[in-house]
Amino acid sequence: MPSSGEYNHVPSSSTPARSQRSRKRRSPAKPQPVKQSLFDQVGVTAVDPAPFADLGLPDELVTALKNDGLTEAFPIQAAAIPDALTGRDVLGRGQTGSGKTLAFGLPLLAMQTEAARPMHPRALVLVPTRELATQVTNSLKPMAKVLGRYVREVVGGTSFNRQVDTLRRGVDVLVATPGRLADHVRQGTCVLSEVERTALDEADQMADMGFLPQVRQLLDLVPTGGQRFLFSATLDGDVDKLVDRYMNDPVVHSLAPPSASVDNMDHHQFLVQSTEKQAVLAQIGARDGRTIMFVRTKHHADRLSKKLRAVGVAAGALHGGKAQNARTRILDEFKSGDTTTLVATNVAARGIHIDDVSLVVHVEPPSDPKDYLHRAGRTARAGAAGTVVTLVTEEQRQDFRTMAKQAGVETTTSEIRPLAPELVKVTGAREPSGTPQPQPQQQRTQQKPAQARNRRPSSGNATNGQPSSGRNANRGGSGRGGNARNNPRRRSPQR
Structure with a gap:
């Protein structure tokens, strides 16, 4: 019989070997060093505002900016524009309302010296939502006009065929959501081989929404060596990979971390009974001034908006389930003051840029601190003050406390009831009139047969035009007409 020592060197069965593997798996792993993002490495960039005339921009642009009342650049603009004009790649972070659009748009x-050929844009801006695409386009159009350039948007929810006509006329700066642009690329109605400069705005939101695989596919079609601008609140996960893969030694400007935007706001946690929550929301909605109420689902947005209008509050619902013309109309009514309360899902957390929103209400506490910060960022824009209120029930208190800590937010906590003094003091709440407001006209859900021929190709995500796959991937832009280039009814391209 072998001695016990023999078993220490030559195992006679698989059991000791399995035991050794188990012990190896249980060994504590060596801690891996945490990789610092480029934002963390550079810290906060200290840049003072500066006159646009001192940044190296063409005189025509400086004059156009002056005519719009813009003579002094915000810090993010003063930091990024001179570096961009030298041809450097620029990686930037700035809080909401800090002026990022002009920082890359100007x-x-x-820097564009030649007009774009039909279907071959010279510059590309990728954004996560339709609303942000419209905001960027509207900001740049007046500046482009003085240079004889064309800025147009390509987003889901609008006519594919009209976009084809626009692209065939030639677009110098194309602002697009990834899904709809991928549709055009696949149909051959947009070619990215002549894009010289590319900007990615709100890259972290595109990552959160699952668009980065699509973004990478599009960037792979853009010639290498072109200039890149990327603006993002964070560089975690896939955004950092975009920087590594597509940017060449970028100059980094980090004006502020995402949590910095909370400094210009008053944050309140209102403890409320579930049975009294609707009455409190109606009284908040009846206040003077613009109010945005954030909810989690499109059904909740529609339901709350309907209830508010029933008691006399001019409210509108904004979410990804609405057609683009309905979303545009609702935003226009909110901007004009015809609607004073906007009930929105996260589609508006970064997509709408409206001044004078003095109050943001989280109807339900968001679970993600990034959602809280970006929703809150709809108020206190460009250095203005604002108020953020979160309605919290007893069972939500602990979760909200954890989320607020992660977001770097300190809140004032109050127990409130309808028309409680603290509620009135903080929000300006008052009793609604009780006179029902007319409901918005319902959008038609069915199309006439003649209209059906002009439907755009299926784009998956209703909010951002994410293209479908499989059998619909190769269908033409006109639904039944195939590739738009082969449609004899197309009028010839015109500038």
């Missing part, structure tokens, strides 16, 4: 316009 260099895109200023």
Whole structure:
């Protein structure tokens, strides 16, 4: 019989070997060093505002900015524009309302020397939502006009065929959501081989929404060596990979971390009974001034908006389930003051840029601190003050406390009831009139047969035009007409 020592060197069965593997798996792993993002490495960039005339922009642009009442650049603009005009890649972070659109948009316009050929844009801006695409386009159009350049948007929810006509006329700066642009690329109605400069705005939101695989596919079609601008609140996960893969030694400007935007706001946690919550929301909605109420689902947005209008509050619902013309109309009514309360899902957390929103209400506490910060960022824009209120029930208190800590937010906590003094003091709540407001006209859900021929191709995500796959992937832009280039009814391209 072998001695016990023999078993220490030559195992006679698989059991000791399995035991050794088990012990190896249980060994504590060596801690891996945490990789610092480029934002963390550079810290906060200290840049003072500066006159646009001192940044190296063409005189025509400086004059156009002055005519719009813009003579002094915000810090993010003063930091990024000179570097961009030298041809450097620029990686930037700035809080909401800090002026990022002009920080990348003005260099895109200023550095373009040749007009775009039909279907071959010279500059590309990728954004996560339709609303943000419209905001960027509207901001750049007046500046482009003085240079004889064309800025147009390509987003889901609008006519594919009209977008084809626009692209065939030639677009110098194309602002697009990833899904709809991928549709055009697949149909051959947009070619990215002549794009010289590309900007990615709100890259972290595109990552959160699952668009980065699509973004990478599009960037792979853009010529290498072109200039890149990327603006993002964070560089975690896939956004950092975008920087590594597509940017060449970028100059980094980090004006503020996402949590910095909370400094210009008053944050309140209102403890409320579930049975009294609707009455409290109606009284808040009846206040003077613009109010945005954030909810989690499109059904909740529609339901709350309907209830508010029933008691006299001019409210509108904004979410990804609405057609683009309905979303545009609702935003226009909110901007004009015809609607004073906007009930929105996260589609508006970064997509709408409206001044004078003095109050943001989280109807339900968001679970993600990033959602809280970006929703809150709809108020206190460009240095203005604002108030953020979160309605919290007893069972939500602990979760909200954890989320607020992660977001770097300190809140004032109050127990409130309808028309409680603290509620009135903080929000300006008052009793609604009780006179029902007319409901918005319902959108038609069915199309006439003649209209059906002009439907756009299926784009998956209703909010951002994410293209479908499989059998619909190769269908033409006109639904039944195939590739738009082969449609004899197309009028010839015109500038």
